[in-house]
Structure formats: C-alpha cells, structure tokens
Amino acid sequence: MRIAVVGGHGKTGRAVSAALAARGATAVALGRADWPDLAGALAGCDAVYLIAPNLHPDEPAYVGAVLEAATAAGVGRLGYHSVASPYAPEMPHHLGKARSEDLVRRSGLAWTILQPGAYLQNLDLTEPVRVPYDVHATFGFADLADVAEAAATVLLEDGHAGATYELASRVATVAALAAEAGVTVEQVDDPGTHPWLSAMFAYYDRHGLPVGTLPLRALLGGS
Numbered sequence: 251m252r253i254a255v256v257g258g259h260g261k262t263g264r265a266v267s268a269a270l271a272a273r274g275a276t277a278v279a280l281g282r283a284d285w286p287d288l289a290g291a292l293a294g295c296d297a298v299y300l301i302a303p304n305l306h307p308d309e310p311a312y313v314g315a316v317l318e319a320a321t322a323a324g325v326g327r328l329g330y331h332s333v334a335s336p337y338a339p340e341m342p343h344h345l346g347k348a349r350s351e352d353l354v355r356r357s358g359l360a361w362t363i364l365q366p367g368a369y370l371q372n373l374d375l376t377e378p379v380r381v382p383y384d385v386h387a388t389f390g391f392a393d394l395a396d397v398a399e400a401a402a403t404v405l406l407e408d409g410h411a412g413a414t415y416e417l418a419s420r421v422a423t424v425a426a427l428a429a430e431a432g433v434t435v436e437q438v439d440d441p442g443t444h445p446w447l448s449a450m451f452a453y454y455d456r457h458g459l460p461v462g463t464l465p466l467r468a469l470l471g472g473s
C-alpha cells in the first residue's frame with residue numbers, strides 16, 4: 251500500500267509515516283513543495299492522510315484543496331487529522347476543523363476522521379512545568395505514538411470508512427502528570443504569542459479538554 255501523508259514533515263506526519271512503514275506500507279510525505287501539483291503528487295497512492303499545519307489561517311481551504319486533488323488523482327480513501335471537540339466556537343482553530351470535517355464528510359471519498367486530544371508530547375516533563383491555564387483542568391491526552399498507530403490502522407485495515415474516532419491515551423490533569431514525573435508545576439500568564447492560542451488557553455483554563463479513552467483502546471487492541 252502506498253499512502254500519501256499531506257503535511258508529512260511535521261511531528262505528526264513523521265510519526266504517522268513511521269507507523270505506516272512499520273506495517274509494511276510505503277509512506278509518501280508531502281509538504282509545501284508538493285502543493286503546486288498536489289494531484290500529481292497523489293497519483294498512484296491508495297490512500298491519503300491529511301494533516302493541516304498548526305494554526306493554518308484557513309484550514310477549510312487547505313482541506314478543500316486536498317480533497318479536490320485526491321478526487322482528481324483517483325485516491326478513494328482519506329483519513330483526516332482533526333481534533334477533539336472540533337465544534338468549540340470559542341477556539342477558532344477548532345472551528346476550522348469542524349468546518350473541514352463537514353467538507354470531508356461531503357467529499358464523496360471513503361473517509362475516516364481522527365480527533366486526538368492534546369498531545370502528551372506538548373508537555374516537557376523533564377523540567378518544571380509552566381502552563382498558561384489551570385493545572386487542575388481535566389484533559390484526555392493523546393500519546394503521539396498511539397495516534398500514529400490509530401492512523402495506520404484506519405488507513406490499512408477495513409471497516410473504518412465513515413467513522414469518526416476521538417483519541418485519548420489517558421485522562422489526567424497537568425498537575426497529576428507533573429507529580430508523577432516528580433517535577434514542579436505552576437500556572438503562568440499567557441505569553442500572548444498568537445490570538446488563537448490565547449483563545450485556546452482561556453478555554454483550557456475554564457473547561458480543560460476532556461476526551462474519552464475507549465475508542466483508541468478499541469482501535470489499538472484490534473491492530
């Protein structure tokens with residue numbers, strides 16, 4: 251199987267490509283340089299895994315272009331890398347994924363949507379942890395390796411067309427993870443690096459981002 255990974259050079263794309271290769275598939279990582287002829291780059295692929303870059307200013311346009319190219323190239327199978335709780339209008343980048351999910355579902359392709367929670371790898375637990383939100387808020391954290399395995403499963407195995415799976419490896423608070431790792435933790439001010447990140451931190455502060463763990467367990471158990 252030859253699988254294109256759009257956005258394949260980022261940390262998610264590299265993990266997905268590695269999981270695909272470990273199962274004997276050929277992963278073709280695509281980046282910005284492939285964008286001018288995406289349909290050409292997708293030709294001959296059996297499936298595509300679609301990852302938008304972090305905080306893309308217009309994710310539905312990015313996703314729409316890939317759907318169009320996949321259709322033109324005759325790639326019938328598509329996995330879309332979304333996020334847990336995409337329809338959270340207070341977080342613009344989540345809303346971009348909610349709108350993109352709608353495009354994916356109406357694309358006519360055999361699609362599967364993965365909705366990972368915040369990656370465990372976002373936190374560096376080897377040093378004091380400082381986050382700009384309530385350290386006692388509840389999250390469903392996703393281990394990137396688990397997410398990549400789930401992506402490989404839905405792309406290489408039958409039975410996942412038309413499915414949407416939220417993905418979390420464990421439910422925890424940042425305070426609990428820091429205590430486990432033996433490091434200190436504190437809430438700090440929002441650094442204000444990007445308005446969409448500020449919106450996300452404000453949401454996390456109030457609501458966390460809870461995600462159930464059963465779908466991921468079922469997917470990995472079956473692989």
Ligand SMILES: NC(=O)c1ccc[n+]([C@@H]2O[C@H](COP(=O)([O-])OP(=O)(O)OC[C@H]3O[C@@H](n4cnc5c(N)ncnc54)[C@H](OP(=O)(O)O)[C@@H]3O)[C@@H](O)[C@H]2O)c1
Binds near residue numbers: 331367
């Ligand atoms: N971090 C989390 O906790 C988390 C949780 C759930 C979901 N997600 C989602 O996971 C995705 C992020 O994955 P990541 O961190 O691996 O991504 P990333 O590092 O931001 O993505 C980099 C890839 O996107 C390509 N790219 C960047 N800008 C582009 C543009 N304008 N047009 C076309 N391609 C472009 C890059 O191409 P080049 O190779 O040419 O540089 C590269 O292949 C996001 O959609 C994010 O919302 C993240």
